[in-house]
Amino acid sequence: MNVRKCKVLVVGAGPGGYVAAIRSAQLGMDTVIVEGEKAGGTCLIRGCIPSKAMIHAAHKFHDLAQHAKDGGHMGISIPGPAEIDMAGLKGWKDGIVDRLNKGVEHLLKSSGAELITGWAEFKDAKTAVVGDTQIEAEYVILANGSVPIELPFMKYGDGVISSREALDIDEKLEHLVVVGGGYIGLELGIVHRMLGAEVTIVEAMDSVLPIFDKELRRPLELFMKKNKIKVNTGVFAKGAEKLDNGKLKLNFIDKNHADDESKMQSVEADRVLVTVGRRPRSEGLAPTGVALNERGFVKVNEKCETNMKGVYAIGDLTDLGEMLAHVASFQGEMVAEIIAGKDRIYSPLAVPAIVFTEPEIVSVGMSPDEAKDAGHPVITGKFPLAANGRSLTQEAEKTGGFVRVVAREDDHRILGVQAVGTHVSELVGEWTLAIEMGALLEDIAGTIHAHPTMTEMTHEAVLATLGHAIHIA
Amino acid sequence: MGVFAFKLPDIGEGVVEGEVVEWMVAVGDSVKEDDPILSVMTDKATVEIPSPTDGVVKSLVGEPGTILAVGQVCIEFDVDGDGNSSAKSEPEASEPAPEPTPVEEEVVEDIQPVVEEKVEEKPVAAPTPVVVAAPGARPLASPAVRQRARESGIDLASVNGSGPAGRITHADLDSWKEAGSPVAAAGPSRAARTGTTEIPVIGLRRKIAESMTASYSTIPHFSYFEEVDVTELESLRVHLNSTRTEGQPKLTYLPFIMQALVKALGENPVCNALYDDEKGVVTRFDAIHLGIATQTDRGLYVPVVKHVEAQDVWTSATEMQRVSQAARDGTAGLDELTGSTFTITSLGRMGGLGATPIINKPEVGILGVHNAVDTPVVRNGQIVIRRMMRLSSSWDHRVVDGWDGAVLVQRLKALLEHPATIFM
Numbered sequence: 001m002n003v004r005k006c007k008v009l010v011v012g013a014g015p016g017g018y019v020a021a022i023r024s025a026q027l028g029m030d031t032v033i034v035e036g037e038k039a040g041g042t043c044l045i046r047g048c049i050p051s052k053a054m055i056h057a058a059h060k061f062h063d064l065a066q067h068a069k070d071g072g073h074m075g076i077s078i079p080g081p082a083e084i085d086m087a088g089l090k091g092w093k094d095g096i097v098d099r100l101n102k103g104v105e106h107l108l109k110s111s112g113a114e115l116i117t118g119w120a121e122f123k124d125a126k127t128a129v130v131g132d133t134q135i136e137a138e139y140v141i142l143a144n145g146s147v148p149i150e151l152p153f154m155k156y157g158d159g160v161i162s163s164r165e166a167l168d169i170d171e172k173l174e175h176l177v178v179v180g181g182g183y184i185g186l187e188l189g190i191v192h193r194m195l196g197a198e199v200t201i202v203e204a205m206d207s208v209l210p211i212f213d214k215e216l217r218r219p220l221e222l223f224m225k226k227n228k229i230k231v232n233t234g235v236f237a238k239g240a241e242k243l244d245n246g247k248l249k250l251n252f253i254d255k256n257h258a259d260d261e262s263k264m265q266s267v268e269a270d271r272v273l274v275t276v277g278r279r280p281r282s283e284g285l286a287p288t289g290v291a292l293n294e295r296g297f298v299k300v301n302e303k304c305e306t307n308m309k310g311v312y313a314i315g316d317l318t319d320l321g322e323m324l325a326h327v328a329s330f331q332g333e334m335v336a337e338i339i340a341g342k343d344r345i346y347s348p349l350a351v352p353a354i355v356f357t358e359p360e361i362v363s364v365g366m367s368p369d370e371a372k373d374a375g376h377p378v379i380t381g382k383f384p385l386a387a388n389g390r391s392l393t394q395e396a397e398k399t400g401g402f403v404r405v406v407a408r409e410d411d412h413r414i415l416g417v418q419a420v421g422t423h424v425s426e427l428v429g430e431w432t433l434a435i436e437m438g439a440l441l442e443d444i445a446g447t448i449h450a451h452p453t454m455t456e457m458t459h460e461a462v463l464a465t466l467g468h469a470i471h472i473a
Numbered sequence: 474m475g476v477f478a479f480k481l482p483d484i485g486e487g488v489v490e491g492e493v494v495e496w497m498v499a500v501g502d503s504v505k506e507d508d509p510i511l512s513v514m515t516d517k518a519t520v521e522i523p524s525p526t527d528g529v530v531k532s533l534v535g536e537p538g539t540i541l542a543v544g545q546v547c548i549e550f551d552v553d554g555d556g557n558s559s560a561k562s563e564p565e566a567s568e569p570a571p572e573p574t575p576v577e578e579e580v581v582e583d584i585q586p587v588v589e590e591k592v593e594e595k596p597v598a599a600p601t602p603v604v605v606a607a608p609g610a611r612p613l614a615s616p617a618v619r620q621r622a623r624e625s626g627i628d629l630a631s632v633n634g635s636g637p638a639g640r641i642t643h644a645d646l647d648s649w650k651e652a653g654s655p656v657a658a659a660g661p662s663r664a665a666r667t668g669t670t671e672i673p674v675i676g677l678r679r680k681i682a683e684s685m686t687a688s689y690s691t692i693p694h695f696s697y698f699e700e701v702d703v704t705e706l707e708s709l710r711v712h713l714n715s716t717r718t719e720g721q722p723k724l725t726y727l728p729f730i731m732q733a734l735v736k737a738l739g740e741n742p743v744c745n746a747l748y749d750d751e752k753g754v755v756t757r758f759d760a761i762h763l764g765i766a767t768q769t770d771r772g773l774y775v776p777v778v779k780h781v782e783a784q785d786v787w788t789s790a791t792e793m794q795r796v797s798q799a800a801r802d803g804t805a806g807l808d809e810l811t812g813s814t815f816t817i818t819s820l821g822r823m824g825g826l827g828a829t830p831i832i833n834k835p836e837v838g839i840l841g842v843h844n845a846v847d848t849p850v851v852r853n854g855q856i857v858i859r860r861m862m863r864l865s866s867s868w869d870h871r872v873v874d875g876w877d878g879a880v881l882v883q884r885l886k887a888l889l890e891h892p893a894t895i896f897m
Contacts, residue, residue, distance in 0.1 A: 124543075125483055289543070289544050291482075294554045294555070307482050308482055343623060343667060344620070344623075345623070347619075411638035413613055436615065436616050437615045438613035438614055438615060438638075438640045440637050
């Protein structure tokens with residue numbers, strides 16, 4: 001067996017791991033990164049990026065179909081219906097994923113980090129075996145990521161799929177059932193609705209996306225209603241049966257009468273997509289001795305240190321921060337610098353989160369309720385897309401969105417910004433920076449925002465919070 | 474209920490096992506997370522291991538004296554939930570999926586009101602009106618300012634922000650550093666320092682490190698201390714210095730000690746020797762070549778005064794000054810830096826109560842000389858003031874017995890206390 005000694009071993013080349021490895025190599029440390037699949041991880045290979053590609057394509061098809069159907073809208077018409085070839089769509093999506101995967105491999109190589117392909121099996125906290133190579137490291141960064149949660153009574157396979165398979169569907173679906181109305185299920189459900197499939201959502205809570213407040217959810221719920229996505233909330237999925245016609249039957253029941261078989265409902269589908277959340281991929285970590293919490297997340301402190309000296313963990317695998325790619329990347333860069341001797345901790349004021357549904361939902365910092373619960377005296381202001389010129393020119397106002405600012409009443413510091421609406425996700429950069437920099441309402445009010453852009457809504461929502469918005473009566 | 478098995482964690486760099494000193498819990502005890510459960514001794518330290526979980530102790534491994542390997546399961550707990558020993562159960566469909574949650578701003582304790590006196594006493598520190606930060610909110614500062622405060626050990630809650638709404642700027646951190654913290658408003662900054670400087674151990678430093686290690690790790694040293702009444706020697710030294718002719722060097726104690734050593738070492742040749750421990754041969758020398766440990770800008774050198782037995786006290790003084798100056802100037806040749814049969818190390822005016830000098834291998838002894846101090850001592854039932862000097866010596870116990878070392882030092886003491894005998 002070959003022995004490869006190194007200073008830093010990174011396990012997992014997702015958005016946490018590959019960033020940690022590049023930064024570690026930049027800092028002059030001998031770095032090895034191990035990945036069992038393709039470099040890029042869940043985000044680049046089977047999550048954020050492919051799903052955004054699918055969303056873009058679905059919008060395009062949806063628009064073309066509309067121009068074909070109601071000829072003359074915007075003066076544009078298409079003779080004959082728009083057609084979709086799912087295999088072609090998948091091929092195009094795979095091309096983007098492939099480019100990003102190659103890009104990450106190239107970046108790792110240029111930085112000097114060594115990428116070893118294979119699954120790392122730990123012998124102890126600092127020793128891992130990959131194929132016939134034993135890697136012995138002074139420091140280990142665990143970035144194993146997460147996997148979709150499987151329902152015990154409805155295992156994956158035979159038409160029951162996770163988000164991963166949902167992104168590789170290469171045939172046109174007639175009916176897709178989504179179990180779990182969180183952000184992943186809604187994003188993919190809306191994609192398939194726009195591509196022409198019937199879509200049914202089955203959610204146990206009393207609303208979809210329950211982590212967002214009612215005001216923010218409202219435009220999304222209206223969109224789903226208008227587009228005939230059937231949403232069943234407050235129901236438990238009770239398993240899927242394979243039918244003779246090759247389809248699946250998904251049974252579900254009102255959660256308040258879960259024991260009353262007579263209340264059982266069912267729906268037929270080509271596929272049942274289960275998106276009830278993700279769990280940390282920590283099952284192979286026992287030989288390292290790192291402590292896990294009761295849900296299987298690796299326990300870390302604000303420096304991402306585990307209970308084992310010299311062993312760090314980042315990203316979805318840990319109990320620190322949200323399960324988001326940008327959180328993992330931030331922690332990865334931070335840990336590399338900590339190993340190199342810098343004194344850093346993970347203590348962001350603002351972690352932006354985006355749901356790429358139609359309309360999109362974006363949030364950073366505190367919602368009005370969270371701010372009140374935290375004891376802040378709160379003022380808020382809203383500005384609708386319908387009053388923004390740029391939004392009108394790209395029909396972004398049709399989904400009825402708005403930008404909402406949350407600030408402290410006494411010193412006017414900005415505590416949070418949320419928005420719902422078509423194309424609003426790109427606005428979040430300014431809001432995050434404002435919160436991190438400790439900006440006051442007056443700082444944004446005193447900043448010129450380019451016309452005609454959607455960023456003007458940030459300016460106007462701030463003015464509305466101060467009580468003097470211009471472009472709304 | 475599940476079982477949570479806890480492995481002995483990696484408790485320190487390079488530690489692979491630890492000895493159980495004490496179990497602080499017994500089977501059946503309820504413990505809370507972070508309660509101390511086990512005290513383990515490694516070759517470096519004794520460490521208390523906290524409980525990783527809430528639960529009831531199910532089993533323990535080892536009793537005091539047992540050696541546990543790092544990574545070995547040392548305790549099991551019955552815990553609520555599934556623990557880590559059984560398969561993880563799958564959450565029910567009703568469980569809300571983890572989703573991106575808007576981050577909640579950390580709740581921070583109330584900021585202490587700004588200390589008024591500080592503003593009055595140090596007007597330079599806060600040129601703009603100080604805004605009291607809003608109660609219930611954390612200090613307002615950008616990421617760069619927060620990182621700088623962290624690196625400088627500054628608690629932002631103690632800094633007056635001069636920006637809008639009390640926002641803390643880089644300039645405010647500068648002012649805080651000038652003024653010091655509110656606690657130490659007067660005087661220099663008491664900010665914790667976190668910097669380190671790495672100095673490569675190379676060249677002479679590495680040689681010193683290597684030879685000290687070689688000496689200390691192979692030679693079983695024993696040290697012996699004595700006090701010498703140098704009142705008469707002092708009077709002789711002062712007399713000789715006051716009557717010396719031009720060209721004669723000023724005499725310190727060392728030339729007299731060198732001359733006394735000629736006699737003492739000559740009579741105790743076991744102490745004037747080199748021990749080749751690989752060959753197993755001790756070579757005794759008729760000549761007395763004395764190494765003089767000399768501190769230079771580049772580190773420790775030991776230039777050698779050769780054939781002290783053929784010198785008088787004036788020549789010894791001249792030679793000693795010459796070789797140590799050459800060592801300090803960096804002009805000493807190899808011949809002047811090798812060949813000693815015994816070494817003297819003098820701390821001069823630094824004095825000290827005693828030291829345990831390290832032998833200049835392959836020599837078998839070394840003499841440390843401390844400063845002479847007027848000291849009250851008892852002579853004939855009376856307290857009198859005498860000039861006393863302490864000597865520290867170390868010996869290679871493999872080839873020098875305690876007796877031999879003591880005899881040499883006692884002989885040296887007798888010679889120095891009656892300086893005329895040095896020259897007889």
